Amino acid sequence: MGAIFLIFNGCILLKKEGASKTNLVSLSLGVSVLAFYVVTFYYLTSETKVFNVNTLSNVIFVIAVYSYLIFCTAFIAFMLYSFIYLTVPNKKIYDxxxxxxxxxxxxxxxxxxxxxxxxxxxxxxxxxxxxxxxxxxxxxxxxxxxxxxxxxxxxxxxxxxxxxxxxxxxxxxxxxxxxxxxxxxxxxxxxxxxxxxxxxxxxxxxxxxxxxxxxxxxxxxxxxxxxAGYYIPSAFIREFIAACVKIKWAFVVLYTLLFIFLFVI
CATH class of the missing domain: 3.40.50.620 (HUPs)
Structure with missing residues (x-):
């Protein structure tokens, strides 16, 4: 459902704001997530040995699943932190x-x-x-x-x-x-x-x-x-990407651990 929503939102954004690289973010992510679901369904329902990482296709699949889990977790954490920050009242007197x-x-x-x-x-x-x-x-x-x-x-x-x-x-x-x-x-x-x-x-x-x-x-x-409601998903995704870039070292560590694991097995 999330992928369909992103695609639908991306189409609305393009219609209202026009075509641009930033306005394509929501649509592109939605298509990518939908493609991931389709590939995952194929792997889980076909005769392919998903957990046999000796083949290139299975290595790529494992990396894709790992990436999906990492970025979904990070995105949820980002949303929660942003929501908490916005809802905590400030009582200060500003200059x-x-x-x-x-x-x-x-x-x-x-x-x-x-x-x-x-x-x-x-x-x-x-x-x-x-x-x-x-x-x-x-x-x-x-x-x-x-x-x-x-x-x-x-x-x-x-x-x-x-x-x-x-x-x-x-x-x-x-x-x-x-x-x-x-x-x-x-x-x-x-x-x-x-x-x-x-x-x-x-x-x-x-x-x-x-x-x-x-x-x-x-x-x-x-x-x-x-x-505007139709603008929020795309804008929020761009902010999330910017936040990920700021902590890229954390993702480097996580992917290093994955590749060590794949190399060992």
């Missing part, structure tokens, strides 16, 4: 709210996804008990953009919200999530001693952003905003 940038529509206007981040940040700003809190809009100008993402967000805040524009700080040099945090932290430290940050992004993106915050020793917490 700055960072809004992570994203691609712009027509090179100068915020997209629905980015608008959700801004509105979540504005909500946090209005509910803050710190009268001096400020919003840092963070994002540089891409090669296909007419203005920086920070400027586009500032324009939206000025024209569409009640937040005074003098409470908005532009960080318009960053090009990655890591740089969003790093450069925003530097701006905050120029204005406040030991600043506390609340960084706002989409809920699927909070885990990785939080990992970067810990890496640069930022005193901050993540706040996730709502994401």
């Amino acid at each position: 700055f709210i960072i809004v992570h940038g994203a691609g712009l529509r027509d090179g100068e206007y915020v997209t629905p996804l980015l608008r959700q981040r801004i509105e979540k940040a504005v909500e946090a700003y209005l509910n803050s008990s710190n009268p001096y809190i400020k919003i840092i809009v963070s994002g540089g100008q891409g090669p296909d953009e007419k203005i920086s993402e920070a400027q586009a967000m500032a324009n939206y805040i000025e024209s569409r919200t009640s937040v005074p524009i003098d409470r908005v700080i532009l960080e318009d040099k960053s090009t990655t999530t890591y740089e969003n945090l790093l450069f925003s932290k530097a701006l905050g430290k120029k204005l406040v001693d030991n600043p506390k940050f609340l960084f706002v992004t989409n809920n699927y993106h909070v885990y990785r952003t939080s990992a970067y915050a810990r890496k640069i020793k930022m005193d901050g917490d993540g706040l996730g905003c709502r994401t």
Whole structure:
């Protein structure tokens, strides 16, 4: 059922967002998982001696099953950790709210996804008990953009919200999530001693952003905003892949153990 859901979701995503490498993630994974199920069914119902690893096809099958179990376990753990992180309430008083940038529509206007981040940040700003809190809009100008993402967000805040524009700080040099945090932290430290940050992004993106915050020793917490349902599976899978890359040494150890086992037997 999981494979069918991913394929169905991938088709919806392509229809709504258009074809791109990132939008093909859900569909590609669904097809791969379905193919794995078909091959597994064949091996378990045919006369092939599945556990006789003396043949290349059986070695490949064992590796595929091993990989499936490892990544399924890791994915479940990743989902649980992300859910717990998002549901644990934060009671801190923050000095700055960072809004992570994203691609712009027509090179100068915020997209629905980015608008959700801004509105979540504005909500946090209005509910803050710190009268001096400020919003840092963070994002540089891409090669296909007419203005920086920070400027586009500032324009939206000025024209569409009640937040005074003098409470908005532009960080318009960053090009990655890591740089969003790093450069925003530097701006905050120029204005406040030991600043506390609340960084706002989409809920699927909070885990990785939080990992970067810990890496640069930022005193901050993540706040996730709502994401269109059809977009979540693909985005969450991409975040999972990024998390796996960060701990690739663990997978190297696991696969080393497998190959030692195959070599011994």
